[in-house]
Amino acid sequence: MRSEQSPQLVRPPVPDTAAATAVAHPNIALVKYWGKRDEQLFLPRTDSLSMTLDIFPTTTRVRLAPRADKDTVTFNGRAATGEALRRIVAFLELVRERAGRAHRAVVDTANTVPTGAGLASSASGFAALAVAAAAAYGLGDDATALSRLARRGSGSASRSLFGGFALWHAGSSTGTAAQADLSSYAEPVPAARLDPALVVAVLDAGPKAVSSRAAMRRTVDTSPLYEPWARSSGDDLRDMVAALRRGDLDAVGEVAERNALGMHATMLAARPAVRYMAPASLTVLDSVLQLRRDGIGAWATMDAGPNVKVLCRRADAGKVAAAVRGAAPGCSVHIAGPGPGARLLAGDGR
Ligand code: PMV
Numbered sequence: 001m002r003s004e005q006s007p008q009l010v011r012p013p014v015p016d017t018a019a020a021t022a023v024a025h026p027n028i029a030l031v032k033y034w035g036k037r038d039e040q041l042f043l044p045r046t047d048s049l050s051m052t053l054d055i056f057p058t059t060t061r062v063r064l065a066p067r068a069d070k071d072t073v074t075f076n077g078r079a080a081t082g083e084a085l086r087r088i089v090a091f092l093e094l095v096r097e098r099a100g101r102a103h104r105a106v107v108d109t110a111n112t113v114p115t116g117a118g119l120a121s122s123a124s125g126f127a128a129l130a131v132a133a134a135a136a137y138g139l140g141d142d143a144t145a146l147s148r149l150a151r152r153g154s155g156s157a158s159r160s161l162f163g164g165f166a167l168w169h170a171g172s173s174t175g176t177a178a179q180a181d182l183s184s185y186a187e188p189v190p191a192a193r194l195d196p197a198l199v200v201a202v203l204d205a206g207p208k209a210v211s212s213r214a215a216m217r218r219t220v221d222t223s224p225l226y227e228p229w230a231r232s233s234g235d236d237l238r239d240m241v242a243a244l245r246r247g248d249l250d251a252v253g254e255v256a257e258r259n260a261l262g263m264h265a266t267m268l269a270a271r272p273a274v275r276y277m278a279p280a281s282l283t284v285l286d287s288v289l290q291l292r293r294d295g296i297g298a299w300a301t302m303d304a305g306p307n308v309k310v311l312c313r314r315a316d317a318g319k320v321a322a323a324v325r326g327a328a329p330g331c332s333v334h335i336a337g338p339g340p341g342a343r344l345l346a347g348d349g350r
Helices: 082-099 121-136 143-151 155-161 177-183 212-222 226-246 249-268 279-293 314-327
Strands: 019-024 027-031 036-038 048-052 058-065 072-075 104-111 165-168 186-189 196-202 298-302 308-313 332-336
Touching (some): 019 121, 027 226, 027 249, 048 226, 058 121, 121 155, 143 186, 155 165, 155 186, 165 226, 249 308, 279 314
Antiparallel strands (some): 027 048, 048 165
């Protein structure tokens, strides 16, 4: 764990017209984050671990607007409203507080992934926003500090700062709020000799009925299965890190599938139940079982939506994609590999 003295996000002043553009990719958790212990600071109950994808990037430009009296946010070319706008403005407030600057901003964000469908759009979205806003407001570029900052927009965004595999530390539960905040960030996890692919089956690209934030709150508050899952998730994380280190994709897949199905079990036991699985999701889960019976290493994971992601060897990705298409005709299937961490793009007069 890093010391509490890690670099603060403060730099010399930047011009009033500063602008920065960043790109970030979504990540899919192989050991899930499900449940917060502090809603305001976005501190999770458990550690989690993910793979950043090389598809579906989000590109976000932040420009300071010295004469504006409010933030303007454009989302895929349309003015953002409602909850999406509220979350982005709240995030900018945090950046302004840290930068000691009052300037409002013009934010222009383009998502290539369906938003709010359990395809990690909030991870790529807030990772790109954190990197672009930190640069525009003159905060530093320390990756750990940016991971903590991104966490405050969406927990899973803390992991999209990093390419490949990333572990998000739940952090310390003792000490002050500031100490707890400092202790919760993601960092890259080394993986040996792995050539994984994630086959993403988009069964429904529409926004989910229950937000992950509301669903995890209800699960933590009411599900009798939550505490046992949270405890076993610690074992899953340990087994996952070891499997990645030794390059054992079969073990990575087994742990990922059991962790994800366990997370969905906690939600099904919530009162009232939260069910993201759709009939087509189960059909795809069946096709994954059949692939394994046929000797192909394939393991499923699912997030806060009906879509299924199938982990496999890159060499098998074509066969896995064909099996998934066969199981759910009409769904769109995308093959992803491990992708890069969030980064600033050149330009914008920096
Ligand atoms: O960070 P959020 O609020 O989008 O929550 C992500 C929750 C899951 O995708 C279900 C799990 C995870 O670890 O990404």
